[in-house]
Amino acid sequence: MRFHTRKWIKPEDLNPNGTLFGGRLLEWIDEEAALYAIIQLENPKTVTKYISEIDFISSAKQGEIVEIGIEVVKFGTASLTLKCEVRNKMTRQTVIKVDKIIMVSLDNNGNPEPHGKHKVEFVKDRLNET
Structure with missing residues (x-):
């Protein structure tokens, strides 16, 4: 698994128990999944379905x-x-796992649009093609 983003846990990210609020973590995961899918599918109109x-x-x-x-x-x-894992950067201890996140590519009318992708691509490789 490739770890793309790091987040520093600040006071505004905590729940009443003084630990990371699950809702904040899910917000970060949803945003990361959306960014990853948008880049992979090359469509900024990509949304979370499931x-x-x-x-x-x-x-x-x-x-x-x-x-x-x-x-x-x-x-x-x-x-x-996609699947997701969040871990503590220093201890490598897993904080959360999500087995399935489905992102959908949409057209200008908000309908699912075939993306024609079949494998993971890296932006650096796309840049080298041009």
């Missing part, structure tokens, strides 16, 4: 750094299925 069961494994505290990992599970006709 997020599977979420497994909170451990907590994180103020001052700690977590990193968000995303991996492609499957390319669909108009969708991209």
